[in-house]
Amino acid sequence: MSTMNPSRLGRPVDADRRAARRRQIINGARGVFARKGFHAASTAEISAEAGVSGANLYQYFATKDDLIMSLIEENLAGDLALIESLNDAKSLKQGIMSLGKALFETPPGRQSHALRLEILAESFRQEEVAATLRRAEIRMIDTLGAIIGKAQVSGEVPDEISTLQAAATIIACVDGFMSRIAFTPISAEAQLAGFVMLITAALRLQQS
Amino acid sequence: MSTMNPSRLGRPVDADRRAARRRQIINGARGVFARKGFHAASTAEISAEAGVSGANLYQYFATKDDLIMSLIEENLAGDLALIESLNDAKSLKQGIMSLGKALFETPPGRQSHALRLEILAESFRQEEVAATLRRAEIRMIDTLGAIIGKAQVSGEVPDEISTLQAAATIIACVDGFMSRIAFTPISAEAQLAGFVMLITAALRLQQS
Amino acid sequence: MSTMNPSRLGRPVDADRRAARRRQIINGARGVFARKGFHAASTAEISAEAGVSGANLYQYFATKDDLIMSLIEENLAGDLALIESLNDAKSLKQGIMSLGKALFETPPGRQSHALRLEILAESFRQEEVAATLRRAEIRMIDTLGAIIGKAQVSGEVPDEISTLQAAATIIACVDGFMSRIAFTPISAEAQLAGFVMLITAALRLQQS
Amino acid sequence: MSTMNPSRLGRPVDADRRAARRRQIINGARGVFARKGFHAASTAEISAEAGVSGANLYQYFATKDDLIMSLIEENLAGDLALIESLNDAKSLKQGIMSLGKALFETPPGRQSHALRLEILAESFRQEEVAATLRRAEIRMIDTLGAIIGKAQVSGEVPDEISTLQAAATIIACVDGFMSRIAFTPISAEAQLAGFVMLITAALRLQQS
DNA sequence: TATGAATGAGGCTTCATTCAT
DNA sequence: TATGAATGAAGCCTCATTCAT
Incomplete structure (x- = not known):
């Protein structure tokens, strides 16, 4: 026909x-x-x-929800790329420091932080969003874990820590600091200091 | 009354x-x-x-927004009460451990976590919400800071750390772990372990 | 609660x-x-x-469709009432003649005819409408059949015809004539004549 | 051509x-x-x-309405052709019986019935459709009337009936039965019997 | 000619809120 | 106070139709 x-x-x-x-x-x-x-x-x-x-x-x-889901996936891909960019840093610590600094630079980050938080909030409401986030989280943990593994080989990070657990912990920390950027009474410098301290501990790096 | x-x-x-x-x-x-x-x-x-x-x-x-704001304030008061409950614990570490355990018990927490995240997300959109959160955050940091100060007096926590900074960092950690409860691929035990590790580091407690 | x-x-x-x-x-x-x-x-x-x-x-x-269905049922109830009104006529023939006359009086009938036709058309598209019409049709046939039965008792209609079959046939005739009122080139009188002729035959009444 | x-x-x-x-x-x-x-x-x-x-x-x-009108005209031409096909039947009665049988064969007829009914319903709403239907109705009555006239010549139908009136009546009957096919509780055989009875009466044929 | 892309107008429905009892 | 009734303003989406290739 x-x-x-x-x-x-x-x-x-x-x-x-x-x-x-x-x-x-x-x-x-x-x-x-x-x-x-x-x-x-x-x-x-x-x-x-x-x-x-x-x-x-x-x-x-097809629908507003479809647009939302597409945007969510695109954003999560961007987050993953951010983690992958750690591969280009001189050392793991240097890379994470750069990421941290970028995290607390308000003007550029504000929009993406709001969006990330909105996505996290939506994960409590739509199982489909939760599933998508779960997949992305796994990839992020794996990717960051591998990077930490390379840092172990190079001696920057001690061998006895669990790479995956450290990765998961670090990612949670990032979201934790990000979630309060809109209202925190803490200065950017103090936030960065707290952040670095946590990461240092999670990776058992030497104190700077 | x-x-x-x-x-x-x-x-x-x-x-x-x-x-x-x-x-x-x-x-x-x-x-x-x-x-x-x-x-x-x-x-x-x-x-x-x-x-x-x-x-x-x-x-x-008066309005739906008014209801939202009232609920937000009530919830934040509850969060503060949670922190104040640390005063009843035998030691700071014990108290925070209990809090952490409660945090990762999915069924009871799920509703309040979703709400907390929704509130955080709203802080990026309504300056009034951000202001309210800021006030609450200050009270929480002060309260937790004072508790940490008492732990310094009792010798549980070393004197050299900044109580306010430590408090702020801990609160951010809590939100960080909470924000992913709906989708995290990590087991509750592993989450708790990561959480405890961070707190221990933030407070420079002795490893258990 | x-x-x-x-x-x-x-x-x-x-x-x-x-x-x-x-x-x-x-x-x-x-x-x-x-x-x-x-x-x-x-x-x-x-x-x-x-x-x-x-x-x-x-x-x-609840919905536009709900309104449509409600209206359909109300209209069908009205159609049934029209048939029941035959009980008040002196004779079956007189009653049907009156109905027929009313049928071809254009101005008052036009709206209800359009609606009846719309409903019939919808019966081909929504099974729910078809089911509603089926129930109504059964009641109409039964009611008209009973009236014809009474006319048999009074000797107006011969005993040998099937009351239900005659009723069904008459109702179909009514819809047949009604369906073309908007465009028929036939005069109202001629239509009425044809209609009466058919009814007379269906009931085997004596020719007037 | x-x-x-x-x-x-x-x-x-x-x-x-x-x-x-x-x-x-x-x-x-x-x-x-x-x-x-x-x-x-x-x-x-x-x-x-x-x-x-x-x-x-x-x-x-040119427009959706144009398509509708074109389809209507094509369909009406088909209806006329159906009537013209009566010329090929051995006798008028035979021909009409065949038409009646086809009318009540549900599967093939259903689509064209739905369409015919939709067209009839539209005649109440658009004067243009009504005008088109009027023209078609006149042709159908004339054509069927002529066929009945031939049956009068051959003696099948008595001379005293009005060919046009009989034709108009028959066509109305057809639409009447067709209009309820989607929901009628009457069996196809009973419908056919009723239909044949009416036609027989309209044409004053001998009872079979 | 035939198709993909684009759009203004409109359709059904929901919502926060006010009014009347 | 508390409830049922009412409504203007939107919101999401579809449609008939035109434009560009």
Whole structure:
């Protein structure tokens, strides 16, 4: 019955254009979601911020929830990339210090922190979000664990600690500090000091 | 306080009734907010869960946001009370261990964790929430700091650490572990072990 | 938990008022549905025609479909009442003649005809509608059959015909003539003549 | 007609292709309209069922309403052809009996019945549809009337009946029985018996 | 011609809140 | 006080249709 002729009929699909639009929408959504949260954000505001018509959004995402899930996965991939970037640091301690510093630089981080927290909160409400986070958490722990393992080989970290347990603990610490950035009465320096102290302990590094 | 002399005061009973109703509504709200989040929860569902008519809610709270703020403050007061309960423990370490154990007992904690996370997330969006949290955070740090100070006097904790900094760090850790309870692939025991390790380090306690 | 006290708290339910509003909305819906059909009619137009806010409609009907089903059942009850009114006629033939005349009086009937047809059409699409119509059809056939039976006793109708079969046939005829009222090139008199002829035959009445 | 000489005419093939596509779309529309009704059917679903892109539809029909009108006319032409097929029957009675039998064979008829009913219902709403149906009704009555006239010549039908009136009555009967096929509690045999009885009476045929 | 992309308008429904009893 | 009734303002999504390729 179908007379579709893939060869030369009609407008060809431009995969790049499509991907770009998708990103454009996700970026608009990121801003609005960070500002309002998933549920208070309206698709109208999102599409406006993305510079797209309200209806067009639905050609790239089946539903608002679909958009949310896509954004969550993209964000988690970014978090993982952040951890992987530790591979490029001179030493594990140097790398984590850099990460910590970036963590407490308010202006750039604020949006992504709000989003990360919103995602964590959503994990208590939608099992699908929890499952996605679980998968991501496993990858993050594994990745960071491997990096710690390399630091063990190079002698930076003592062999007796459990790499996975240390990794999990560090990641929890990061979220812990991040979660209060909007209101903490503690100065950025003091926060960083506390953070470094914890990491040092978790990895049994030598005190600086 | 208000039950001293029913014959003397015009309407102390009514005042009690009012307070009771308020709590009844807040408790209903707690359940719904934990399940759905602040914005996805409807006042209709809240009043239904509280066993109250939808209109009646507005005789105790001016607005949904007012209800949210009241609940937030009540919850933060509860968090503070939790910290104050450390005064009753034999030693600081014992007390924090108990707190940690309670933290990772999933069923009872789940609702309050979801709520705490929702509140933290909201702090990025409403400056009023952030301000409230800041005030609460200060009280918590001060209170925990004083407790740590007492532990220094008793010799449990070395004198050279900064009580406030240690307190702030510990509280951040607690939120960090709590934030992932819904999805963490780590066992409760391993979480507790990581938690204890961090606290021990923050307080420079002797290894158990 | 529920503190509901049915005795004297709050506004009492006024069942009459509620029923009146319901009818008001159904009547508004009747007009719009007759004019546009079930699917082209908007709830906004319905509530406007009923003199009610758009939201208020949903305190009486869970959904547009619910409203449609309610209206269908009310209409079918009216159709049955029409058949029952045959009991008041002097003779069966007189009664059916009156019904037939009313059937072809365009202005008053037009709206109800449109609606009846819309309902019949919907029976092909929603099994629930079909089931409702089936129940109504059975009652109509039984009722009309009983009336025909009485006419047999009084000697107006010969005993040898099947009352149920005759009833079913007559009802089908009515719908047949009704279905073309909007466009038939036949004069009302000629239609009536044809209708009477068929009924006469179905009941084996004496020719007038 | 358009296939006479491919070498002579510039684009007879294209004309054929156009007509074929048109039919293809109309056939897709028939299915969807029968299933959902005119207004609940979306052009997207229609074009999908026709195996055509949604935009392509608009190169063959100016508007959804245009498609509806075209389909209505095509269907009415088919109805007329059905009546004309009576000319091929041995006797009028035989022909009508065959038509009746086909009428009550549920599976094949169901779709076309739903469509016919939808069209009848639409006649109450759009004067244009009513006008189209009126024209078709006149042709049907004339055609069936002429066939009845031939049966009078052959002696099958008595001369004294009005051919046009009889024709109109018969057509109304057909629609009457058809309109309830989706829900009637009457068996196909009983329906057929009732139908035949009415036709026999309308034409004053001899009882079988 | 035929298809993918885009969009304004509108549809159904929910919600926070006010009013009347 | 407490409840049922009412509503304007949104919110998510779909649709018929046009535009670009």
